[in-house]
Amino acid sequence: EAQVTQNPRYLITVTGKKLTVTCSQNMNHEYMSWYRQDPGLGLRQIYYSMNVEVTDKGDVPEGYKVSRKEKRNFPLILESPSPNQTSLYFCASSPRAAANYGYTFGSGTRLTVV
Amino acid sequence: GENVEQHPSTLSVQEGDSAVIKCTYSDSASNYFPWYKQELGKRPQLIIDIRSNVGEKKDQRIAVTLNKTAKHFSLHITETQPEDSAVYFCAAGSGSARQLTFGSGTQLTVLP
Numbered sequence: 001e002a003q004v005t006q007n008p009r010y011l012i013t014v015t016g017k018k019l020t021v022t023c024s025q026n027m028n029h030e031y032m033s034w035y036r037q038d039p040g041l042g043l044r045q046i047y048y049s050m051n052v053e054v055t056d057k058g059d060v061p062e063g064y065k066v067s068r069k070e071k072r073n074f075p076l077i078l079e080s081p082s083p084n085q086t087s088l089y090f091c092a093s094s095p096r097a098a099a100n101y102g103y104t105f106g107s108g109t110r111l112t113v114v
Numbered sequence: 115g116e117n118v119e120q121h122p123s124t125l126s127v128q129e130g131d132s133a134v135i136k137c138t139y140s141d142s143a144s145n146y147f148p149w150y151k152q153e154l155g156k157r158p159q160l161i162i163d164i165r166s167n168v169g170e171k172k173d174q175r176i177a178v179t180l181n182k183t184a185k186h187f188s189l190h191i192t193e194t195q196p197e198d199s200a201v202y203f204c205a206a207g208s209g210s211a212r213q214l215t216f217g218s219g220t221q222l223t224v225l226p
Contacts, residue, residue, distance in 0.1 A: 033213065042203070042216055042217070042218045042219050043158070043203065043216045045213055048212065048213060050212070056212070058213065090157060090158070098207075098208075098209040098210070098211070099146065099207030099208055099209070099211035099212065099213055099214045099215075100145060100146035100165070100207050100208055100209045100211075101146070102148050102160040102163055103148075103158075103160070103214060104160075105157040105158050105159070106157060107156075107157050108156075108157055
């Protein structure tokens with residue numbers, strides 16, 4: 001089944017403790033991206049990747065890191081999480097590195113930083 | 115960059131009535147307009163999309179219309195059902211853009 005898989009689904013952590021949210025797609029998509037969703041603020045892009053080893057900042061990149069060493073994986077790293085990073089996170093992928101194809105979203109990761 | 119405005123932010127309709135959500139975009143280069151449905155606690159899912167070479171597209175009870183001159187596009191849901199209750203997002207993009215630009219979302223509630 002074609003899908004984007006995120007893990008974990010839920011995560012509670014403490015301020016400053018490094019964490020990684022994994023994202024993997026099995027559709028050979030070129031484009032991958034991370035979004036955060038907060039009430040009243042819609043979907044905001046954190047980072048995106050046009051292909052392997054090609055990443056760039058989205059609209060709200062502060063406090064996050066990403067890597068794209070393999071085409072299928074695009075982990076999101078929070079090196080020193082803070083409470084303002086408490087949010088619902090979605091990974092998304094698209095067939096081509098152009099914004100005229102639909103995104104497939106993962107199931108989401110609800111992160112709480114205390 | 116592209117800017118997408120979506121209205122209304124909330125919409126309540128009686129079951130069986132129609133619902134219309136409207137979006138405007140700013141970048142005349144945009145040529146791809148998808149709509150996503152997000153049920154409570156779930157991922158956004160693509161429900162329909164339209165490209166700029168067509169003016170309307172239908173899929174059963176949902177349809178999307180595009181007016182390139184006015185730079186706006188709309189989602190139409192007919193014969194609404196309680197399971198249509200969700201947040202709907204519009205988006206706009208183009209081959210030269212690095213990302214889809216999303217609207218702020220519309221919470222649709224279908225009242226039984």
